[in-house]
Amino acid sequence: MNFWKKVMKLNRRWIFLLIALAVFIPFLKPLRLPLSITKPAKDVFDAVESIPPEGPPLLIATDYAPSTAPELDPMLYALLRHCFVTKRRVMLLALYPQGAGMAQAGLDFILPEFPDVKSGEDYVFLGYQPGVQAVVMSLGEDVRLAFPTDAYGVSLDSLPMMEHVRNYDDIALVVDLAGSSIPITWVIYAVARYGQRLGVGVTAVSAAQYYPYLNSGQFIGMLGGLKGAAEYEILIQQKGYTEARQIATIGMDSQSIAHLVILALIIIGNIAFFASKSHKKKGTSSK
Amino acid sequence: MKERKGLIIGSVILIIIFIGMLIKGEPSKNIMVWIAAILTLSIYSFLYRDNIFYKFAEHLFVGVSVGYSVSVVYQNAFIRRVFDPLFITRTYIVEGQFHILPFLAVVIPTLIGLLMVSVFTKRQAWLIRIPIAFVVGSYAGMSISPSFQANIFEQTRSTLHIALSISSFIMIFGVITTLVYFFFSKEHKGFLGRTANVGIWFIMIAFGASFGYTVMARISLLIGRMNFLLYDWLGVIK
Incomplete structure (x- = not known):
């Protein structure tokens, strides 16, 4: 059988195995390939840096589920580390039922690194509230309308950090970590209506659709997929804020090698397709 | 027969690699990590073919997801917004x-x-x-x-917002030609047809960018699981 025909009939399991090896080997033998920092990621970092320490809080919305956690968890960890190291206050909330669990898991993962950080003083976890649009809008009037208590049932009025926080006017920046179309809801109700500054961390699948909002300035910055998370990790590491294990950066070698393998497979697949097509044509013309 | 032989050889190789990693690494002592690792491997077993382990893990995932969401909504909507204000507070x-x-x-x-x-x-x-x-x-x-x-x-x-830059020009040109492609009240012939064809190129480039990001996302998910298996479960990487 012609070589290209064999390629065309290759069992797809070999391709799965090839991709698995392309991801697996760089974990065991890291290549430390260079990673450039893009402007949208730098803009998110700069926006967080511009928040005065112990001043108005950063609001992080964890609007994702475990299915997108490999991309968005590293962003949450990096943002929390950045804020806790530099004494910036954080509010966390979820507009997605499973997002509350992701936020709690993120706090459980990061808080052991910061024994001095206290709930109610340095961060407030508001939990989940149903009714996405209504919640985003009510935050513009009064946070207490949507969240009378924090996720642990403590009244917001009794939390020292919330003393001067009433609505978007008192929130320095919102960063929405989302695996869905919820960032558009934030644009419509928080940015357009209340002029709130918004940065996003999104999955790579949805990143392309959000570039128009980035271009128009409705997003002040964007972390796109695992690469966006790795860029943020590098930025906080360059500043000397953390020496913790950088989950996204470690995975970028595998990402690059897997992309090269896929590129090679696309090229080989196309050559095989056209070669077998021309072989078929030759066969019919000779008959 | 040939397929079964390949499966046996593949399974033996995987078991040898797994035992080697268990000996070389520092496997987790947390039972939940072991359960998560076994479920991850059960899901990936679908790449070979559909099987009972995959079906079990898939059904468990769907059930747990729905159950968790229902309980969170019940607690945060019904209990917090209706039951507590009426009967407790x-x-x-x-x-x-x-x-x-x-x-x-x-x-x-x-x-x-x-x-x-x-x-x-x-x-x-x-x-x-x-x-x-x-x-x-x-x-x-x-x-x-x-x-x-x-x-x-x-x-x-x-x-x-016209700025004197190439990217600004490309964007305006792309928007106009793409909009022309979606103008269906006149047949796409002559100048209109050629403009619409340019619009198709812009749409294809957008699809290409979207596909590239999708590939990146899928690989990221595999990286996430690989990191979990090698770091959290087997402890063979730092």
């Missing part, structure tokens, strides 16, 4: 006095919401129109104006 009783407005503010939305379950009855199913009309009406009222502002006016303004 009694927000409608201030200084021993009953206040009708805070009471109705909880009861009326609850009753409207309960009409949603009328769909399960044949005779009263029409009642579901009331909560649906309420939701559609209120959300349309809330969102029409800011949606136009965010998705039409702002996007048009940023597109027409």
Whole structure:
């Protein structure tokens, strides 16, 4: 059988195995390939840096589920580390039922690194509230309308950090970590209506659709997929804020090698397709 | 026969690699990590073929996801917004006095919401129109104006913001040619046809960018699981 025909009939399991090896080997033998920092990621970092320490809080919305956690968890960890190291206050909330669990898991993962950080003083976890649009809008009037208590049932009025926080006017920046179309809801109700500054961390699948909002300035910055998370990790590491294990950066070698393998497979697949097509044509013309 | 032979050889190689890693690494002592690792491997076993381990893990995932979401919504919506104000904190009783407005503010939305379950009855199913009309009406009222502002006016303004740069020119050119492609009131012939063809190229480039990002996302998910298996479970990487 012609070589290209064999390629065309290759069992797809070999391709799965090839991709698995392309991801697996760089974990065991890291290549430390260079990673450039893009402007949208730098803009998110700069926006967080511009928040005065112990001043108005950063609001992080964890609007994702475990299915997108490999991309968005590293962003949450990096943002929390950045804020806790530099004494910036954080509010966390979820507009997605499973997002509350992701936020709690993120706090459980990061808080052991910061024994001095206290709930109610340095961060407030508001939990989940149903009714996405209504919640985003009510935050513009009064946070207490949507969240009378924090996720642990403590009244917001009794939390020292919330003393001067009433609505978007008192929130320095919102960063929405989302695996869905919820960032558009934030644009419509928080940015357009209340002029709130918004940065996003999104999955790579949805990143392309959000570039128009980035271009128009409705997003002040964007972390796109695992690469966006790795860029943020590098930025906080360059500043000397953390020496913790950088989950996204470690995975970028595998990402690059897997992309090269896929590129090679696309090229080989196309050559095989056209070669077998021309072989078929030759066969019919000779008959 | 050939396939079965390949499966046996593949399984033996995987078991040898796994035992080697268990010896070389520092496997987790947490039972939950072991369960998560076994479920991950069960899901990936689908790449060879559909099997009982995959089916079990898939059904478990769907069940747990739905169960978790229902319990979170029940706790945060019903208990926090209805049960607690009515029976525990009694927000409608201030200084021993009953206040009708805070009471109705909880009861009326609850009753409207309960009409949603009328769909399960044949005779009263029409009642579901009331909560649906309420939701559609209120959300349309809330969102029409800011949606136009965010998705039409702002996007048009940023597109027409002409700067003397190549990227600005490409963007305007791309928007016009793509819009021409979606203009169906005249046959795409001559100048209109050629412009629409250019629009197709821009659409294809957008699809390409989207596909590239999708590949990146899927690989990221595999990286996440690989990191879990090698770091959290087997402890063979640092």
